Amino acid sequence: MKLSLVVPCYNEQDNVELFYEECVKAFAGKGFDYEFVFVNDGSKDETLSRLKKLYNEKTESNITVVSFSRNFGKESAIYAGLKNCVGDYVSLIDADLQQRPEVVLEMLDILETEPEYDCVAAYQDKRKESSIMTGFKTGFYKVINMLSEVELHADASDFRTFKRNVAEAILQMSEYHRFSKGIFSWIGFNTKFIPYEVQERNAGETKWGFRKLVKYALSGISAFSTKPLSIATYIGGLATFASIVYLIVVIIQRIFFNQAFSGYATIVTLILFFGGLQLFCIGIIGSYLAKTYIQSKGRPVYIAKEILSRR
Numbered sequence: 001m002k003l004s005l006v007v008p009c010y011n012e013q014d015n016v017e018l019f020y021e022e023c024v025k026a027f028a029g030k031g032f033d034y035e036f037v038f039v040n041d042g043s044k045d046e047t048l049s050r051l052k053k054l055y056n057e058k059t060e061s062n063i064t065v066v067s068f069s070r071n072f073g074k075e076s077a078i079y080a081g082l083k084n085c086v087g088d089y090v091s092l093i094d095a096d097l098q099q100r101p102e103v104v105l106e107m108l109d110i111l112e113t114e115p116e117y118d119c120v121a122a123y124q125d126k127r128k129e130s131s132i133m134t135g136f137k138t139g140f141y142k143v144i145n146m147l148s149e150v151e152l153h154a155d156a157s158d159f160r161t162f163k164r165n166v167a168e169a170i171l172q173m174s175e176y177h178r179f180s181k182g183i184f185s186w187i188g189f190n191t192k193f194i195p196y197e198v199q200e201r202n203a204g205e206t207k208w209g210f211r212k213l214v215k216y217a218l219s220g221i222s223a224f225s226t227k228p229l230s231i232a233t234y235i236g237g238l239a240t241f242a243s244i245v246y247l248i249v250v251i252i253q254r255i256f257f258n259q260a261f262s263g264y265a266t267i268v269t270l271i272l273f274f275g276g277l278q279l280f281c282i283g284i285i286g287s288y289l290a291k292t293y294i295q296s297k298g299r300p301v302y303i304a305k306e307i308l309s310r311r
Contacts, residue, residue, distance in 0.1 A: 001062070003034040003108065003161075004087030005101075008077035012095040013046040019095045020054055024061070026101040035062035037085045038095075039078075042071030055308045065308040075178035076302040078158065082167050086311070091161040098198050099159045107161035110192060118189035119162035122196040156181065156193060165189075176295050228284050235277050243270075 005023065009016060020036065027034060040048045051065045066080050078092060089111060091104045099122070107120035158180055169187040184191070 001035055001087045002032040002089060003104075004081075004085035004090045005034065005036050005104070006078065006081030006085055006090060006092050007036060007038045007095050008041055008074050008081065008092075009038055009043060009047050009051070009095050010041040010071065010074070010077075011043045011045045011047060013043070013050050015095045015097060016047060016050050017054060019097055020058070020061075022097060023101040026105065030105070033062070035064065035085065035087060037064045037066065037081045039081045039084075040065065040067040041074065041077045042068045052308065059310075062310070063308075064311070065306075066304050067306040067308075069303040069305040072302040074158075075180055078180055079171070079174075079178060079301050080304065082171055084307070084309070085167070088164050089161055090164070090167045092158050094159070099157075099196070103159070103196050104161055106194070110194070111161065111163065114192070116190055117192045118166050119160055119184070119191040121156050121160035121184070121191055121193050123156045123193055124196065124198055159196070160184070160191075162189070174301060176299060176301060177291050178301065228288075231281065231284060235281060239274060239277060 007016075007019070012019075016038065023036070038051050038054075040051055048065075048067055051067075055063050055065050064084055066084050068077070068080070081092070082090065089108060091107065093099050093101070093104060103122060107122070110120050111117060166187070166189050169189070170183055173183055173187070
């Protein structure tokens with residue numbers, strides 16, 4: 001098998017069949033064999049029944065359907081797809097047709113004609129979203145690249161094609177809290193980034209709202225950087241320095257200017273200020289401890305309720 005298309009699906013009932021047809025059309029006459037690995041991420045609509053229909057009707061195609069017992073998230077769906085694919089090359093692509101299969105062919109051609117590269121990743125040259133969302137994403141990449149031990153390419157998506165050795169390296173990272181963009185950077189390998197134009201969704205709505213993106217960004221920072229844990233040390237040192245300066249100012253004003261201060265207001269302000277700093281630092285530490293606690297349980301990244309495959 002030359003190419004495996006790993007397709008995470010969550011509530012994509014109106015997209016999966018057209019996605020399949022568009023891929024078959026794009027790959028027609030290319031002279032290589034390929035497979036579809038659809039991962040149903042606990043969809044609440046008719047996605048699973050549509051995938052089963054594809055599996056039963058398109059017997060001439062290599063189709064595998066992995067269905068989760070519940071919604072585990074796109075990161076887990078990608079991991080499951082990698083575990084169930086066998087292609088020499090693997091492509092991660094969404095089912096909503098915003099990412100076109102023709103771009104996969106372009107990626108595949110680069111990997112075959114430029115052997116120094118192990119992975120080809122696509123990034124959005126022009127984002128079709130609000131300036132607020134664009135600014136947030138730009139700021140996120142700046143922050144995580146300052147904090148992380150690895151560098152993430154700005155605007156790079158999960159839409160990428162890579163060789164089998166890259167897939168095997170990712171599968172070795174069986175951590176529960178997954179952040180694929182960081183994982184791709186951490187494992188290394190030579191990656192070429194190419195621009196692509198995001199198409200309009202065929203049907204349905206995006207699953208990535210602002211709140212979910214913020215949560216995902218914070219998870220990515222904590223997954224690939226321990227520097228936030230140092231914030232407590234820096235804040236503590238800064239607070240101590242500020243308190244010493246404030247004490248000197250109070251003494252000078254009292255001795256040389258005979259100026260009295262209201263003790264009640266000062267004490268309440270300082271208690272609230274330092275109490276807030278302590279809770280903030282404890283919250284950061286607690287976030288890391290919570291992830292360590294979950295990881296120590298050894299829970300699986302996902303649970304497959306059903307797997308359909310002719311292999």
